[in-house]
Amino acid sequence: MLPGRHLSRRADASGTGALLPAATRAAVAEFIATAMFVFAAEGSVYGKLYKDTGTPGGLLAVAIAHALGLAAAVAVASNASGGHVNPAVTFGVLVGRRISFGRAAVYWAAQLLGAVVAALLLRLISGGTRPVGFELGHGVHERHALLLEAAMTFGLMYAVYATAVDRSRGVIGAIAPLAIGFVLGANILAGGPFDGAAMNPARAFGPAIVGWSWRHHWVYWVGPLIGAGLAGALYEFVMVKQQPEAAPAAAAHRLPLSAEDY
Numbered sequence: 443m444l445p446g447r448h449l450s451r452r453a454d455a456s457g458t459g460a461l462l463p464a465a466t467r468a469a470v471a472e473f474i475a476t477a478m479f480v481f482a483a484e485g486s487v488y489g490k491l492y493k494d495t496g497t498p499g500g501l502l503a504v505a506i507a508h509a510l511g512l513a514a515a516v517a518v519a520s521n522a523s524g525g526h527v528n529p530a531v532t533f534g535v536l537v538g539r540r541i542s543f544g545r546a547a548v549y550w551a552a553q554l555l556g557a558v559v560a561a562l563l564l565r566l567i568s569g570g571t572r573p574v575g576f577e578l579g580h581g582v583h584e585r586h587a588l589l590l591e592a593a594m595t596f597g598l599m600y601a602v603y604a605t606a607v608d609r610s611r612g613v614i615g616a617i618a619p620l621a622i623g624f625v626l627g628a629n630i631l632a633g634g635p636f637d638g639a640a641m642n643p644a645r646a647f648g649p650a651i652v653g654w655s656w657r658h659h660w661v662y663w664v665g666p667l668i669g670a671g672l673a674g675a676l677y678e679f680v681m682v683k684q685q686p687e688a689a690p691a692a693a694a695h696r697l698p699l700s701a702e703d704y
Contacts, residue, residue, distance in 0.1 A: 465545060469552040471522035475515040476556030477563075479527050480648050482511030485564055487574045501634050509627030516606070517619040525606065525619070528642040529553050530666035534599040534674030540607060557648030565652055573649030576638035578658050587637040587658065591665025592672075594629040595641045599673035601625045608682055641666055 486507035516525035524541075526532045529550045536546045561573050578587050605618035626641065633639035637658075640646045646662035649655075 465548060468523035468545070469548045471519040472526060472549050472552040473556040473559075475519035475523075475525065475527045476553045476644055477560040478518070479511045479515040480557045480560035480645055481564060483508045483645060484561060484573055484575075484649050488564065488568060488571065501631060504634065505627040505630040508630055509623040511623075512626050513619040513623030516622055520606065520619070523549065527553065527644075528598075528666075528670075529644050530595050530642060530670035531599060531602055533667050534602070534670035535607065537671045537674040538603070538607070538678030540678070553644040554647055557644040558651055559648075561648035561652035572653035572655075575649035575653050575655050576640050576646050576658075576662055577655075578661075579636045582636050584658055584661055587661045588665045588668075590633050590636055591640065591661060592669035594633050594639060595666040595669030596673045597629060597669075598622065598625050598641050599670040600677060603674060603677035604681075608677065610683055637661070641669075643667070 486504045512527065515527045519525040519527060524535070526535065526549055532541070532546050532549045532553070535541045536543065541549075564573060565571060578584070601621050602618075605614055605621045609615060629641060630639040640662040643663045643666055646659065650659050
């Protein structure tokens with residue numbers, strides 16, 4: 443009887459449905475994936491793990507950890523939610539009209555909660571050490587960091603759109619997690635010494651709230667949102683091949699998530 447009971451919990455009346463609705467499964471996927479990424483990313487800069495993050499070797503280690511963590515997080519969440527793992531990416535997809543505002547709000551909540559849980563877990567296992575979080579480099583003004591975050595997130599969002607969102611590219615979508623992770627890692631090598639290179643409001647929010655450090659925090663929200671919004675609008679309305687209005691079924695094939703969200 444136990445096997446039958448188990449199957450009935452995972453199916454609807456017809457015996458073929460999922461246990462949770464699509465929106466809930468997508469939110470859970472975003473929560474878990476974001477927690478995975480922030481745990482690996484923030485963990486790579488913890489003082490007890492790496493004490494030389496200010497050196498070229500330390501910066502490379504941090505960039506690799508972020509790249510691998512994001513690639514894995516995007517891959518594991520892609521089927522359920524599209525693998526955003528970033529409120530700025532969700533905003534860029536929203537600007538491109540590939541997701542409803544309601545679904546985007548659910549993603550944002552899941553992403554921020556996942557980041558907070560990851561930061562809390564890191565503080566717990568490190569014996570109470572506060573998360574390092576993000577801060578501006580010596581001599582870097584907020585306006586410079588704002589422009590840097592916008593530029594780096596523009597490149598990240600453009601890569602997301604070109605590989606994961608624009609399904610007209612065909613098999614290129616198979617390398618989307620790696621491409622997105624590589625762009626993140628490269629941007630960290632370029633921008634890390636200046637402002638930490640967040641490119642992700644959730645990545646900055648989790649350590650900020652757990653470590654209660656909010657200095658310059660707005661930069662890590664406004665910059666990524668501007669960059670992702672511009673990239674999403676540019677790619678969607680300029681680069682994507684426009685589908686004829688008379689063929690809505692064909693247009694649906696290029697949506698990154700389930701059609702019910704659009």
